[in-house]
Amino acid sequence: MKTGVNLLVVDDDEVDRLQLKRALKTCGFDYKLTEYEDTTSLIxxxxxxxxDCIFLDYLLPGDNGLxxxxxxREKGVKTPIVIITSQGNESIAVELMKAGASDYIIKNQITGPTLGQVLRNMLRMSQMELEREEAERALKISESRLAEAQRIAKIGNWEFETTNKTIHWSSEVYNIFGVKSDNFIPTLENFQNYIHPEDQGLIMLTSSNAQRGLPFNVDFRIITPDGxxxxxxxGYSVLGYDQLPSKIVGTLQDITERKLGExxxxxxxxxxxxxxxxxEVFLANMSHEIRTPMNAILGFTRLLFETExxxxxxxxxxxxxxxxxxxxVIINDILDLSKIGSGKMKLEKxxxxxxxxxxxxxxxxxxxxQEKGLQVTAKIDPEVPRSIIGDPVRLNQVLTNLINNAIKFTEKGGVSVEVKIGGKDRDNFLLEFIVSDTGIGIPKEKQSDIFDDFVQATGDTTRKYGGTGLGLSIVKKIVELHQGKISVASVxxxxSVFTVQLSFEKGSSITSTVPTPDRTLGMNESLELLRGVRxxxxxxxxxxxxxxxKVLTKTESILDIASNGLEVIERLNVAKYDIILMDVQMPEMDGHEATLHIRNKMPSPVSEIPIIAMTAHAFGSDVNKCMEVGMDDYISKPFKPEDLYSKIIKHLEKPGRVKIIKLNAQDDHSFKIDLSPIHELNGENTGFTDELILLYDKQTSILIEKLLEYVKSRDFEAIKSICPQIKSSYGILRTKELNSVLEETSVLLNVKEVDFLKITQQINIIISLISAITEEIKKNFKKTG
Structure with a gap:
């Protein structure tokens, strides 16, 4: 038996009711049946x-079933109703179904199985009705919530029927336009009238594109009663059966607050x-105005040190x-603090x-x-890679500051630096730099404050040891710029013990065996190299x-002076110079304008003369501008004489001056060339010797020309391909120095971002070496030949 159902039969004929009850007994359902005759109170x-189901007789006294x-049904009763009729008239059945009957049964066909099938259908219909009502309730709730969400978000939806040009707006669209749905008809014409005149063209174009099937997303202005x-x-277009837009649907949102906020x-x-x-301008000018006289003060004091x-x-x-x-130091600290605060400090890699x-x-x-009797020691754990990839300048700044502070605040004992691995993954190492001292220590309550700007441990510290309280603040900011950490433990x-944790990539562990052009030269060597330079x-x-x-007097170089950029151009027209030291800020024509003129309007080789900026400006943007206008390098004021000498020597390594590069300060011929293979090939054939000298001489000239051309055009791929050619050509001589430089150059070229300055230095060394090798061949074979 099926689960119980609650049934009602409305029939005045007892025989008919008895027949129904008899059939129900075999219908397959457990049921409860109620019999009712009075139609006046039936509803x-x-x-x-x-x-669950009502059986209603079609013919009732004083009334009919229809x-x-x-x-x-008019009263809202939705219970399934099955009409019981003695007539099988089809037209009557149609009328009954139209009036709301769920089904009908002819009396002489009432059987248990028939009623069972009818009841199954009715129960299914009841379930469907319940589900429909539940769906309607859920839909109404959803629509109510959507309407509330649209009201809060100030967003409505709309539809445009392309065939009949009708528009449907949701209630929130009316609200956005500031109109009422009962007195405003949303037509295209009315919609256009609300568009701001300056945005009408945009809306017309958007409408045209939408009717061609293109999606859209545009901001525009409307003129409403509220302003x-x-x-x-x-929105987007909905395509019809003909694959053309049948309607366009979209949303409209009030974004006034967002636009005003933007x-x-x-x-x-x-x-x-x-x-x-x-x-930035103030700091740059402040820096310039202070550095310019400081350049003279420090420069002349250095010169005075050299006198009796x-x-x-x-x-x-x-x-x-x-x-x-x-x-x-104070100026540099303030500038660093400003750079970090403005996001101008960039990390190199x-x-x-x-x-x-x-x-x-x-x-x-x-x-x-040592002046204070302190031991200063450093130790690197054996597991720490010696060659790493990161920003050496900023790491230098961090460690210098911490070690310098440790020395400053320590009266006895010592200062130690230890580097060890704090962790590692496949590509990166977390290194810990630990700077320890036996100094005065820091009170526990002040340990969290010492990294703040202009803060020192105590007022007594400032009075006794001096300083601005910016050093540790800058250190912390640089460490954080590296995504690192810094901490302090002190008694x-x-x-005190300062620990810095920074992440680095492991380098290739290359050790340079050949001195590079920007190496630190001895003073005597620098003076010798600058002799006669104009x-x-x-x-x-x-x-x-x-x-x-005064600084250049001892170099025995030849110095001319121009007071502005115009004078520089005048002098270049009448005299030849090896290099220009260019101040940036000058009257009439500044250093930038003068450099642009030289590079773009003067003939070769004058246009290619090395230019070093001498600037009292200290921001990276100032240095970048010098490089952008065509300067080769810069030196900050105030400068040290040895730094100026080094810069000049570095940039004299141009065509025609390659011989200025010395491979070793002690001996011009310290590199070793094995000429025995050539002697073996030569034998007694002097003609071969002459041909070989001519070949090397010609080949060296061609290689130098190509290398300089590739460097000038920054064609790193061409440089990469020519290195094996050079190695092959000169490999017979087994010159370790040349091979080492070529290998190092290849490694420098096989990185994601090639360092142009380093590559230029490497090429200068290669040019120097192959020139020297060729000269050695010519000299040796002329002697022996």
């Missing part, structure tokens, strides 16, 4: 007692950028120089030797520690003119 009875059925609003509409943000950003620019001084005079010069260097960098820092600071009176100085400041002249 109320149905409302009071819900049924009329009663209509009244029941001008910004709106966004986006305007405010843009205004605030422009104001912030202007303020940052003003700050009394003890008292030396003490005064020491004080001037110390104060000047301190002022320079290049390969360098960690052991050499650390050794250089310790060597520089060790004398300062008052016992010392230098043009562009500088409007008389004091700085005098300083440069």
């Amino acid at each position: 109320d009875f149905i409302f009071e007692h819900p049924f 009329a009663l059925l209509k009244r029941i 001008i609003k910004y709106a966004n509409t986006q 305007k405010e943000i843009t205004k605030a950003r422009e104001l912030a950028e202007h303020s940052m620019k003003v700050k 001084l009394s003890k008292e005079q030396k003490s005064c010069i020491d004080a001037i120089h110390f104060s000047g260097e301190n002022l320079l 290049c390969e360098f030797r960690l052991d050499e960098l650390l050794e250089g820092i310790v060597s520089m600071l060790k004398p300062k520690g 008052l009176g016992a010392g 230098i043009l100085l562009a500088e409007d400041n008389g004091v700085n003119q005098l300083l440069v002249r």
